[in-house]
Structure formats: structure tokens, C-alpha cells
Amino acid sequence: MRTDELIDDLSGALAPVSRFAFYRRLVEGIGSGAVVSFLFMWMWLGMRPDLADAMTTPAYWMKFAFTFGLAVFAFRATEKLARPASRAAIPLAGIGVVFALLLGAATMQWMKAPPAARMPLMMGHSAMVCPWLIVAVSLPIFAGTFWSLRALAPTRPVFAGAVAGFASGALGAWVYAFHCDESAAPFVLVFYTLGIAALSASGALIARRLLRW
């Protein structure tokens, strides 16, 4: 095909594109993923029975803010990485700040606890299942996010995949926190992060294949 013919074709069949088309695609993918993920958590794992009581404790809101903060910054970075020539440095720095805050809280709890109580504090009672459940709960969000990205234009696919996986994991962890009754900061820091990191690695791994355009 000759280039001028291609130009004729492309401009001849031009349809207007809404200013919001880009965001609509992201919201559709991430939003529907989040709804499925929430229902999945609710039906499969169930809400923690003491949710109403827990909501009066700072520990609950620490976990809420950590996962939600990570999700907001990571999705913001994902959005930036889905546009050619857009920079993601600020939202990525935001992720760093959220981590630093939780690291501070976790260190304080760790130091304050008597030495014998430190490991139990970190391990809680669900350390072995927590990262896996976060991965499982996040999968619908992960799928939705990649569905969105496939129509967009990440010029650094592997990096965008890692950040998108991270974002899906963070939002999935936020959903999972409605079920999880652990409240120690060291636990959240280690095991929530493990689950999120697993999704980030998977995102980077499949990006080369899935995010090519």
C-alpha cells in the first residue's frame, strides 16, 4: 500500500474522538475489574465480621490509607505511562512517600513491642495465605487494567506493565482489606507488599507480549 493511499483512507473515515475517550477506557477497565473483584472477595472470603468495630480503630484506617494511597498513585502513574511522552515521576514519588509512611509506622510498632512479641506481630495469623489471596482478589482488576492499556499507547511496555500490575495489586489489596482482620503495620508492610509485588512482576512479564502495539 502506498503512503498517500493510507493517508486517504485514514482521513476519509475519520471519526471525532472525545476528549474523555482516554479516561473512559481506563475507568471502564479498572472500574469493572474493581466491581468484580469486590463481589468476588465478598462471596468467596466474606467481609470481616468485626468490620464495624474495626472501623473505629486507627489500625483499620492505616491499612485502608496505605492500600488506597498506593492504588491512587500507581494508577495515576499507569495513566501517565499509557500516553506517549508523558512523565510519571510525580506519582511514582507518591508511591515512595506512602511506603515511607508505613515503614515508619511499622518500625515504631516493632521497636515498641517486647522482643518476644515482634515476630508474632509481623507474622499475624494469616501470613502464609495473605499474599496469595491478594493476588487472587486482584486478578479481575489486573485483567481490566491490561484490557484498558491494550487500547492505549505505552511506549515503555515493560515498565508500564510493572506499574499497572502494581496498581492492580494495590487496589486488590484495598478490597482484600475488607476481609482481612490483621491490624499490625509490620504485617501489612511485609505481606501486603509481597502480594502487590507478585502482581507487579507478572505485569512486567506479560507486558512484552500483551502491550505491544
Add this chain to the structure above:
Amino acid sequence: MLAAEAELKALMVAGLAGDKAAYRALLTALSDALRRYYMRRTDRTDAEDLIQEALIAIHTRRATYDATQPFTPWLYAIARYKLLDHLRRARVRAAIPLDEAGELFAEDESEAAIARRDLEVLLAALPETTQTLIRQVKLEGLTMQEAASRAGRSEIAVRVGIHRGLKTLAERLRGKAPP
């Protein structure tokens, strides 16, 4: 340079709003800019392929342009992405052993060479609609318009579909060991 940025951006914004004439002018200007960009970095045949690929990418991904941002960085980020993708594929091709090279070049050339392979097996790997389009246009000799009206799709959709389908086939052939 700055004048070009303002002009191109205005055309792009008009194009996003659906102005065909502005969009046509934009793509024509871009094909020149892309030609300069790719000619400096690859040879002539590759450059022409890359221009077309970049134009299709610009078209299909035009929603990712944020009109509050400058246009040229967006354009060159896409041009560069397509170049890197092309170089990466070329590297993969270069890594295939020499004794398979004769066959590779033959396959690369024409539809006739593709036909020598088990065409049906290859086509079967593509989506049903793409298969039909390629059969009609490339094998049965229908025009793009005819194929488009039969499929009830726009001509551009048909053209882009065929272009992509053939690209996938070519990649498959390059990547695959001889039978």
C-alpha cells in the same frame, strides 16, 4: 520548529474534533516528518514501512494525545517506539541461523512464497474476519471496497485489518522453523 509545533497541534486538535481536511493535512505533514526521521535511522524500504506503521499507530491511538500538552513530543515518542520495535524484531530475525536464511528471505518477499507454505494452517491462526478479508482481497482479487461492503465494515477498517493480518503472518513465518 516552534511554528511547526503550533501548526501541527492545531491540525491535530481539529482532527480529533473530526475535521477530515485538517487531519489529512496533518498526516501528510507527518509523513514527511516521519520520512526524515526514519531515513536517517534505517534504509529506504524499512523507512517506508515504518512511516505507514507510525501513521496507523498515530491514527488508532490518537485518543492518547492530551491537547493540553505539546504535540511534537507525543509524535516522536510514537515514532521512536515504532523504530525500537522494528530494530528489536530485526535483531530477533538476525539471530536465526544462516542455513535457514534462504527460506526466510523468500518468505519475506511475496504472497506467492507465503502460499507455498501451508496457507490454510497459517491463516487459521488469525481471527475469522481477518482470514476472510485476506482471502477475498489478496487471493480472490476483490477490491477493498467490495470486501468492505461484503463484510459490512468501513474500507479503512478492512485495510488496517489486512495490513495487521499480513504483518502477523509475516512475523509468524520469520519466527517459525521450516516444516
